[in-house]
Amino acid sequence: MATNRTFTMIKPDAVEAGYTGAIIKMIEEAGFRIVAIKKTQLTSERAGQFYAVHRERPFYNDLRTYMSSGAIVPMILEKENAVADFRKLIGATNPAQAEEGTIRKLYARSLEANAIHGSDSDENAEIEGNFFFSATEQY
Numbered sequence: 001m002a003t004n005r006t007f008t009m010i011k012p013d014a015v016e017a018g019y020t021g022a023i024i025k026m027i028e029e030a031g032f033r034i035v036a037i038k039k040t041q042l043t044s045e046r047a048g049q050f051y052a053v054h055r056e057r058p059f060y061n062d063l064r065t066y067m068s069s070g071a072i073v074p075m076i077l078e079k080e081n082a083v084a085d086f087r088k089l090i091g092a093t094n095p096a097q098a099e100e101g102t103i104r105k106l107y108a109r110s111l112e113a114n115a116i117h118g119s120d121s122d123e124n125a126e127i128e129g130n131f132f133f134s135a136t137e138q139y
């Protein structure tokens with residue numbers, strides 16, 4: 001069932017670089033409503049849980065180290081067709097291949113430090129949103 005919600009987090013490289021406000025502005029101007037938001041930091045263990053699907057990939061340990069290296073800004077977002085539209089707004093995983101005007105094209109540093117996450121399905125959007133936010137933090 002389409003929930004019209006997606007989950008995102010601004011990653012450590014972009015928070016550290018001071019892009020949080022600019023990225024949130026792009027997200028709101030693209031028509032997404034912020035349902036939940038906070039600033040926090042993952043431990044390496046929790047970063048590993050979040051990206052458990054990549055457990056067997058060669059970059060898994062580097063990804064855990066990077067994702068726990070600084071503050072992140074997780075958010076739940078709402079909009080019609082949220083998951084697909086948000087993936088379009090952030091652009092390709094590798095910023096070198098991201099389209100002009102996308103968040104990753106504008107703000108990502110590298111394939112790994114690529115500024116922002118976006119859920120890849122309605123099911124994962126719900127799981128990932130609940131990983132960070134309780135029901136009373138979602139409005």
Ligand code: GTP
Pocket residue numbers: 054059062063092093111112113114116117118119120
């Ligand atoms: P997310 O929205 O963060 O899930 O990115 P994605 O769905 O566009 O890509 P994917 O789920 O395949 O990879 C998760 C994250 O792992 C990426 O966003 C990168 O931060 C990192 N990553 C992916 N591929 C590589 C790689 O080949 N090398 C390294 N070092 N990191 C990678």
Ligand code: MG
Pocket residue numbers: 118120
């Ligand atoms: Mg992914």
